[in-house]
Amino acid sequence: MSTEYEKREKQENIRDVSASEKVSGKNRERAVRIRERAEKIRSRIVEDRRVLHQDPEIGMDLPRTSAYICKCLDEMGISWKMCGGPLPRKMTEDYMAAGFPRMERATGVTAVIGSGSPCILLRADMDALPVKEENELSFRSCSGTGHMCGHDSHAAMLLGAARILKDMEGELKGSVKLMFQPGEETGAGARVMVENGVLENPKVDAALGLHVQTVEETGTAGYAAGVNSASLDSFILKIHGKGGHSSQPQLCVDPLMIMNQVYQAVNLLVTRETDPAAMVALTCGVAKGGTAVNIIPEEAELHIGVRTLDVAAANHLNRRIPELIDHYVKAWGGTYGLTVFHTPCTYTDEKLCRELVPYIGMITGEEKVHQIPPMTGTEDFGYVTENVPGMFVFIGAGAPGNAPLHSPHMVLDEDVLPVGAAVYAMASVSWLEEHGTGKEDA
Ligand SMILES: [Zn+2]
Numbered sequence: 001m002s003t004e005y006e007k008r009e010k011q012e013n014i015r016d017v018s019a020s021e022k023v024s025g026k027n028r029e030r031a032v033r034i035r036e037r038a039e040k041i042r043s044r045i046v047e048d049r050r051v052l053h054q055d056p057e058i059g060m061d062l063p064r065t066s067a068y069i070c071k072c073l074d075e076m077g078i079s080w081k082m083c084g085g086p087l088p089r090k091m092t093e094d095y096m097a098a099g100f101p102r103m104e105r106a107t108g109v110t111a112v113i114g115s116g117s118p119c120i121l122l123r124a125d126m127d128a129l130p131v132k133e134e135n136e137l138s139f140r141s142c143s144g145t146g147h148m149c150g151h152d153s154h155a156a157m158l159l160g161a162a163r164i165l166k167d168m169e170g171e172l173k174g175s176v177k178l179m180f181q182p183g184e185e186t187g188a189g190a191r192v193m194v195e196n197g198v199l200e201n202p203k204v205d206a207a208l209g210l211h212v213q214t215v216e217e218t219g220t221a222g223y224a225a226g227v228n229s230a231s232l233d234s235f236i237l238k239i240h241g242k243g244g245h246s247s248q249p250q251l252c253v254d255p256l257m258i259m260n261q262v263y264q265a266v267n268l269l270v271t272r273e274t275d276p277a278a279m280v281a282l283t284c285g286v287a288k289g290g291t292a293v294n295i296i297p298e299e300a301e302l303h304i305g306v307r308t309l310d311v312a313a314a315n316h317l318n319r320r321i322p323e324l325i326d327h328y329v330k331a332w333g334g335t336y337g338l339t340v341f342h343t344p345c346t347y348t349d350e351k352l353c354r355e356l357v358p359y360i361g362m363i364t365g366e367e368k369v370h371q372i373p374p375m376t377g378t379e380d381f382g383y384v385t386e387n388v389p390g391m392f393v394f395i396g397a398g399a400p401g402n403a404p405l406h407s408p409h410m411v412l413d414e415d416v417l418p419v420g421a422a423v424y425a426m427a428s429v430s431w432l433e434e435h436g437t438g439k440e441d442a
């Protein structure tokens with residue numbers, strides 16, 4: 001049976017370029033060892049995932065989740081550092097304006113296994129979503145938040161990889177840096193960690209991020225070379241008018257009418273000023289204001305989101321949307337406040353991709369690794385791949401037809417957990433072997 005990945009696979013296949021020379025001898029033996037070790041610690045990876053699943057936290061400040069990660073690293077004898085700290089006040093306020101809870105600090109965690117250069121970074125996000133879980137699992141979340149994007153599994157898989165890598169520390173020809181990241185769903189958790197030095201000391205030379213995918217067969221791996229996730233620009237617009245009685249519109253400035261005009265104008269930008277070949281999805285996900293039919297309200301609110309894989313289109317819209325807002329609001333005598341958030345595209349470096357794909361295939365089985373089209377969703381791993389060569393990989397954790405990520409019914413197949421841990425471990429050890437000192441032939 002062919003999977004969605006196979007159906008979508010392109011002609012060109014990067015794994016063919018260098019696979020043959022790597023799929024032999026030492027690397028094969030290492031892959032077997034890592035797979036066996038991952039299976040041995042499977043119950044522990046499952047346990048870690050369930051502990052995190054049961055107690056989801058959202059946003060940048062994940063005190064209990066981070067404490068659990070640190071406790072596990074302590075048990076392994078791996079020293080760790082917090083990376084994030086207090087957030088700039090403006091950031092806290094901007095996120096509250098966009099509807100997030102108050103977030104005053106970011107609780108990222110980093111750790112290094114091995115030493116010296118080169119250094120490869122393994123990234124797992126660990127935040128949840130404001131979605132109430134609707135599953136009957138013994139370890140389901142009972143709060144109003146849930147790990148419906150699978151970040152609990154990412155953190156558990158990276159802890160699993162840490163267990164494997166710690167045992168192999170003597171073999172590492174450089175350093176593996178672990179990045180446990182909060183706030184992915186805010187679009188800026190990775191940015192905060194980058195700004196707080198996660199890519200320095202030791203300096204990171206390459207980075208790998210994984211994401212589970214519940215609508216693909218468990219154990220498959222999908223990647224897109226080049227741009228592989230859309231950028232997202234969000235415009236949070238608050239229009240201030242002049243409220244009053246609905247029978248006297250001439251004495252008022254109606255923010256709902258202004259909002260309506262802005263809503264139409266920004267949507268027309270996509271059909272009238274954007275190259276049809278550019279993938280652009282513009283959605284006004286929030287449009288609200290008013291309380292009763294006989295009142296013209298004081299304020300209205302519009303949230304405009306633009307996703308695209310095309311940098312030129314993103315730049316054009318980012319310039320034009322504020323221009324149109326300014327034009328329409330002023331035309332009708334209103335005032336406004338505008339908060340803008342930006343998350344870049346995630347970019348998979350082609351050279352790194354060629355290097356890592358064979359190692360991933362040695363864990364999953366080569367036939368299960370597929371090149372896929374870029375996704376129209378957004379991933380804040382883009383803040384890492386903006387700075388260092390990176391690769392982002394989707395690991396199947398279910399089957400076609402399953403509830404997708406972000407659904408309250410999303411359930412992931414825990415068989416993915418040892419696979420993901422082994423992929424992280426194999427890719428990092430082998431990449432260091434290829435680039436580090438004391439390099440030996442495979
Ligand atoms: Zn998500």
Ligand SMILES: [Zn+2]
Binds near residue numbers: 151184211
């Ligand atoms: Zn996610």
